[in-house]
Amino acid sequence: MKDKILMKGNEALAEAAIRGGCRYYFGYPITPQNEVPAYMSKRLPEVGGVFIQAESETASINMVYGACASGARAMTSSSSPGISLMQEGISYIAGSEVPAVIINVMRGGPGLGNISPSQADYLQSVKGGGHGDYNVIIFAPSTVQELADYAYDSFDVAFKYRNPVMILADGVLGQISEGVILPEFKEIKDAPEWALGKGKERNIIRSLFLNPEDRLTTHNIHLQEKYRRIEKEIQYFEEYKCEDAEYLIVAYGTTSRICKSAIDNMRNNGIKIGLFRPISLWPFPYAKLKENAASKETLFVVEMAYNQLEQDVRIGVEGAAPIERLNKLGGSVFNEEEIIDFISNSITLKGNKYVG
Amino acid sequence: MLNKIVLAGFGGQGIIVAGKLLAISAMNEKKETTHYPSYGAEMRGGTCSCSVVVGDNLIASPIIKNPDIALIFNKPSKEKYEPLMRHGGIMILNKSLIEDTNLRGDIKKYLIKASEIAEQLGSVKSTNMVMLGAFVKATSIIKLDAIINSLTIAFPNAKEKAIELNIRALEAGYNNLE
Incomplete structure (x- = not known):
């Protein structure tokens, strides 16, 4: 090699x-x-x-x-x-x-x-x-x-x-x-x-x-x-730790790699969460996203923009799961902790047993 | 293992290139690594920094909020990064350009007269290598040999004399850490 x-x-x-x-x-x-x-x-x-x-x-x-x-x-x-x-x-x-x-x-x-x-x-x-x-x-x-x-x-x-x-x-x-x-x-x-x-x-x-x-x-x-x-x-995507996931992050590009690390961290705390990452954004892998969204507690759309990727996520999911958004605006990059905090808090607010 | 390392100083001090050499050395040691410069309206004499992350798994983000380790080449950079350091982090200060070396109590401090040592060796331009040598001694994240072996990869067009000077500067940094 x-x-x-x-x-x-x-x-x-x-x-x-x-x-x-x-x-x-x-x-x-x-x-x-x-x-x-x-x-x-x-x-x-x-x-x-x-x-x-x-x-x-x-x-x-x-x-x-x-x-x-x-x-x-x-x-x-x-x-x-x-x-x-x-x-x-x-x-x-x-x-x-x-x-x-x-x-x-x-x-x-x-x-x-x-x-x-x-x-x-x-x-x-x-x-x-x-x-x-x-x-x-x-x-x-x-x-x-x-x-x-x-x-x-x-x-x-x-x-x-x-x-x-x-x-x-x-x-x-x-x-x-x-x-x-x-x-x-x-x-x-x-x-x-x-x-x-x-x-x-x-x-x-x-x-x-x-x-x-x-x-x-x-x-x-x-x-x-x-x-x-x-x-x-053309339907390119990546599924990361989706098999047993109860929650799902949807993110692409730089944001998705930060989300992967956040997912590893949250899984250590018992939150079963995975990532669906579209790679071809057009054509968007709608069908595969819908398949992954089915039976999830919540989808979290994480993007360095406001409600852009999310619009395609909503088209794909067709109401199959509730969607929450985490946005970073004006040219700044997520850090892992704020993704973990947002998602953990959201799950806690719903009275879920995972997060103390 | 995950180490978030910042190198900071004046533009022209070889900050970016020292970071690149560090990242190449880490990669050749089969570690995952990223190098990320401060970019935009950079200029010689202005402030300049880069972030190097070294770990076992794919690096999530190359951007560092709270450094574990900082190689500080000048006074303004010390003032900028001291409050940002992770609790118990390591700072390596270029004593030649930083008079007041007092730091937050929890930070582990190392001093090196990097600019003076580089000048004695023949060129102040090798300050960055002296600092890297000091970093190796202070942290042992990367072996000195790994950095020396990566010199010809990082600088494929460098003359043998320049490589030799860089090796001497790396060793001097390694041996003169305070």
Whole structure:
């Protein structure tokens, strides 16, 4: 087995993306993801790739649009305010079915907010974000290893479905350094038949459908059929100590790893509690969550945002269990003790025998 | 076993890189570890810190509220971290830059003239290695050899002379702890 190396999240995802075939990066600096463009600017020329620091996030996403339309493996990265600026381009990319990869290392909002870790772009990411009926495939890693693994795989997923893929990380995952085993270099395939300049016929890539035979409706139906197929095929989640659990935490990303440690601690005090962690946030693993929620005393939704993940949890659970929320707002990170205190108190208030 | 370690001082004192070396050494000793810098508008001469967590299981959070151990490189950092230390925690102070070394009664205190020792060895830049050597002696969480063996991994482009200086600084820190 290969040795672990210590790498910062931002750098590990950049290296893994290159190993996954990424040869074009377009971006504009913003904390806490600056190590991604910094790393790409050094590393891409070494592997025959291209790095361009664009004049803005709007320019970055449109450069990605162009590169991916010609069948190249291209990506951009930014943090919350920058990702907001990219939403128009992401809508165009989804509409023209171009396989782009976008990284969002979330920070506190709204507005310019701050540079601290946050999860408050959940709804923007999973419910579209730009205009029109579309979905972006969203992966939410919780360690540097997962960040690298999903960055590596995201290009294959994007090309398989001709759909944008976003990795939703946060300031902690971007800035943390951990041991990681990097994947092997993938062989880069030729541009697919649909790409600009490929195939026998002239290929046209566009999101504009003005003609009177109502082709936009047909196009939208096609997109929705594709989304239903993706929903069937991508359902990523993790269950942690769920088998005998009477209570369940639902959390993703950085928050989920803090919850795991809180769960170990609470179990030492006799509270039977587990974690359901969605990894694909769109498609959300609703069915598996519902299965886990059935017969639970209470579900605790823990997120660094207000009532965002919780909205999807409620859709999935369909009233099968009571739901309580624990939120951290404005770019600050949970510590284990406050999660334990909140849940223990909640259980005590219900007259449960576990907590003295 | 879970140790929450903070390194704090001025930007330019090698705080981040010393933390990285510590984390790499812990990882090579098959421990779980995270390294997390203070990030944002950092600058040379400004305050700077990083958090290193070393444990047996996956580290829950890299962010430290109450440190078990603190390597304090300058006076402002002492003032910042003294009230945050866990009851009975360990503080290692760079005596060269901290005149008043009085601490809360429950904190276990170690002193090292890190900047002066580094300067005598040839470069004040190795203050961070002297501090790390002192940390090894004070806590024995990581062996000195583990850190020495990780130097070439942490600094793959360093010249042999620089590595040697760092080893001498680590050893001097280890041997001169007060």
